[in-house]
Amino acid sequence: MEISTSTNICAFQPGRERLPVEFSIETCAKAGYRVLDINFCMGLNPDSPMRGDGWEAYVRSISALAQSHGIRFNQSHLPYYDVDSERGTERARQMEQLIERSIIGSAMLGAKWCVTHPFTAREGKGVSSVSLEKNLEYFGSHLKTAWCAGVGIALENDFEYHTGQPRGRVYCAAMEELISLCDAFSDPAVGVCYDFGHANLTGGFHRHNLNLLGGRLKALHVQDNHGEKDEHLMPFFGSIDWKDAMAGLADIRFPGELTFEIQEWGRYLPRELKYIAAEQSLVIGRRLAAYYEEALREK
DSSP: OOEEEEGGGGTBOSSSOBOOHHHHHHHHHHHTOOEEEEEGGGGGSTTOGGGSTTHHHHHHHHHHHHHHTTOEEEEEEOOOOOHHHHTTSHHHHHHHHHHHHHHHHHHHTTOSEEEEOOOOOGGGTTOHHHHHHHHHHHHHHHHHHHHHHTOEEEEEOOOSEETTEEOOOOTTSSHHHHHHHHHHHOOTTEEEEEEHHHHHTTTOOHHHHHHHHGGGEEEEEBOBOOSSSOOOBOTTSSSOOHHHHHHHHHHTTOOSOEEEOOTTTTTTSOGGGTHHHHHHHHHHHHHHHHHHHHHHHTO
16 A cells, blocks of 8 residues: 655645645655645645646646656645635635636646535535535536546545534535435546544544445545544544554555645644654554555455
């Protein structure tokens, strides 16, 4: 099982400033990574090249840099926003353009799956069938872009807590809702991304969840927390039982990569020490992969 990480692993700093994706690619390559998840949420930065007319040239430059370091991209993370509350606004128009560019950019980089978040339709007042209908309608146009580009859309499980406080019913926090949404598309270009940290905030039944997902599972966000807030920590630094979680992946013989999404782990490391987060994550990733292989052998 190969180890991958989001390019956000070296990007976060104290405050809102982000280091460029090129820095993350180079740092991860030096640490020993050969597979990366391109995080197009970088496009949320008002100064991002993804917002300008030269966005395609920018993506090509990322591709060239990655290739020079022997890096391939397995998946991406699309930018996201509150679709329900911002519908029809100028910001929504800008975000939709950015999402479309990111889907095309994912294909240009060779990624197979674009991870994104379902949204909750507030008019449904917690009734999941309303949110299901609205998500089917909304993602229809993005799915057409994905078809043309030759990539898939992986819908990510959500959670219902923010800084430890309830924030109301959130669609696809329940695994059954995510499965229903995925199946409703009835399209091989739609799958699921399982975020271990999000699932840990909704009970943490990882092996059970993974067995429910089965072949729908196309991508992973490997991160840890203490079951109270979305901390995006390195595995073993929260409360997740990773041996049991890897056994869940072995149950369904997940064929993809273990992809970290641990941007908060190294946030406070100085730029010249960011490599520590990348190197340590590979060591821990290999232990997770060993758990996976051990579970396979026991079957």
